[in-house]
Amino acid sequence: MLKGNYGEALDLCERSVSEASASGVGQVVNFLAHFGAVSAKTSILLRTGQLGKVFQITKAGRTSPDENWPLYWLLSFREAWLRILAFDFEGARRICQASCNAAGEYPDEQSHAIDQMAAEI
Numbered sequence: 001m002l003k004g005n006y007g008e009a010l011d012l013c014e015r016s017v018s019e020a021s022a023s024g025v026g027q028v029v030n031f032l033a034h035f036g037a038v039s040a041k042t043s044i045l046l047r048t049g050q051l052g053k054v055f056q057i058t059k060a061g062r063t064s065p066d067e068n069w070p071l072y073w074l075l076s077f078r079e080a081w082l083r084i085l086a087f088d089f090e091g092a093r094r095i096c097q098a099s100c101n102a103a104g105e106y107p108d109e110q111s112h113a114i115d116q117m118a119a120e121i
Contacts, residue, residue, distance in 0.1 A: 001044050013041035035074060042078055046085075054082050065099075073099055073106050080114045089118040 001009035016037035020030050038057065045054045058079035065072040076099035083092040096115035100108045 001040065001047070006044050006048050010041065010044050013037050013044065017041065031070065035071065038075075039078075046082075051082060051086060055079070058082065069105075077110055077114070080111075080118075084114070084118060084121075089121050092118040 017034060020034035020037060038061065042054050042057055045051075045057075058075045061068075061075040062072050062079065076095050080092040080095045080099075083089070083095065093115050096111040096118070100111050
């Protein structure tokens with residue numbers, strides 16, 4: 001991706017996502033591999049201007065916070081930043097406010113920072 005070989009990088013990400021998913025995302029190592037591949041994929045799509053595909057990925061990964069809170073939590077930031085890029089500041093704020101973790105298991109600082117930035121724009 002860093003060399004501009006977006007097609008090759010995207011193919012590699014697709015394979016990595018498939019392999020991590022097939023081996024069981026419930027395990028910590030597989031979760032990290034899966035999220036790393038999804039992160040790289042969304043970065044490639046953002047660099048190539050495919051914002052709609054990034055939105056589809058983040059929406060699909062955020063369908064059920066009860067099912068997979070870590071993935072929901074992490075993809076919430078991606079979607080909030082995407083919404084800011086698309087000038088949907090209220091949408092970014094809604095996501096940030098909804099993703100704050102009341103249980104305190106994950107830090108809320110990034111959600112609060114994105115929310116405050118979107119409020120000021």
